[in-house]
Amino acid sequence: MRFALSDDQRMLQASVGKALAELAPLERVRAYAEGGDCADIWRGLADMGLPGLLIPEEHGGLGLGLVEAALAAEALGAAAAPSPFLGSAVLAPLALRGGSAGQQAKWLPRLASGEATAGVAISEPVAGARDGAGVEARDGRLTGKALFVIDAERADILVVADRTGGLHLVESPPAPVAMPSIDATRRLSEVVFEDTPAEPLGGNAGLERLRDAAWTMLAADTLGAAQTMLDKAVAYAKERRQFGRVIGSFQAVKHLCAEMAAELEPARALVWYAAYAYDNAPDEAGLMAAHAKAHLSEIGRFIARTSTEVHGGIGMTDLLGLHYWFKRIGLDRQLLGGPERVREAAARAQGLVKA
Structure with missing residues (x-):
């Protein structure tokens, strides 16, 4: 039994991280945040084959597993890089596994090459919604409003979950x-869907698998962002001088950095195992994904706050850019269910609360 990444997995993560250092430096992230697009970043990642990580080789992909996707998500979070990775490279390819041969032949090669992108609308049935919210499916058509749709900007297709949890493919979103x-x-x-044509992709089991993958990817993204915030805090503590000494020599600052490292390191194994379980231990996948999402939501928030505290007042400035990782962790925490709701799902999976 392996308890660490393989050489190929380590090489993949290092390659993605190196590429993002060139494709998505802070200046590029800031430009996107101010209204730009990420098309050039996505083209660069497509040249590496990243959109095809989970797509079978017969459709032009790499045929890898969710561990590799989680390592890529961790690198993207570490760079705070804008990209349609979650929708186009992870959730849509997984959803299309429940599609027809024709749907797969039409869309998987285009997704693998980066030619097409996909959005995903699953927030209401996954995170919970009030009565009447979400999308209704009837006779091959969708009606209703989907909120918090992931990667819908310029998407060629949408994967949509209706109120009952059924998955649908919308080719003209x-x-x-x-x-x-x-x-x-x-x-x-x-x-907003107004009698929009859609094709079925699968039932409730498909949505649950999609949810598990999404929770794991959000946890991995938080892991990467939190690691960057920790690294920046440690580097700043070694450089900033106060009272004639670097602030890292003060016991209080040492403790803050040590606490962040101690909280983050065990979380790494949790995320990796959740991704491993998705492909290799399906009976554990839902529970592990919930644990990873909920725990990283809490750890990420702690590190985001503590790293900003180590930086002092400059940590709040746009010039430093620390807020990009801070806010990314904040969105990861709430997207597709906050930690309280996710823990409730974990308790329900273990029979601790009634469905």
Whole structure:
């Protein structure tokens, strides 16, 4: 039994991280946050084959597993890089596993090459919604409003979950409307369906698997963002001088950095195992995904706050840019269910509360 990443997995993560250092430096992230697009970043990642990580080789992909996707998500979070990775490279390819041979042949090669992108609208049935909210499916058509749609901006297709949890493919999606968000490195949308044609992709089991993958990817993204905030705090503590000494020599600052490291390191194994369980231990996958999402939501928030505290007043400035990672962690925490709701799902999975 392996308890660490393989050489190929380590090489993949290092390669993605190195590429993002060139494709998505802070200046590029800031430009996107101010209204730009991430097309050039996505083209660069597509040249590496990243959109095809989970797509079978017969459709032009790499045929890898969710562990590799989680490592890529961790690198994207570490760079606060804008990209349609979650929707186009992870959730849509997984949803299309329940599609027809024709749907797969039409869309998987285009997603693998980066030629096409996909949005995903699953927030209402996954995170919970009030009665009447969400999308209704009837006779091959969708009606209703989907909120917090992931990667809908310029998407060629949408994967949509209806109120009952059924999955549908929309090949001519309505125009999305941008929703306000604390995280300027990613954009969420509202999409209104008015008798929109759609094709079925699978039932409730498909949505649950999609939810598990999404929770694991959000946890991995938080892991990467939190690691960057920790690294920046440690580097700053070694450089900033006060009272004739670097602040890292003060016991209180040492303790803050040590606490962040102690909280984050065990979380790494939790995220990796949740991704491993998705492909290799399906009976554990839902529970582990819930644990990873809920725990990283709490750890990420602690590190975001503590790292900003170590930086002092400069940590709140736009010049430093620390807020991009701070807010990214904040969105990861709430997207597709906050830690309280996710823990409730974990308790329900273990029979601790009634369904």
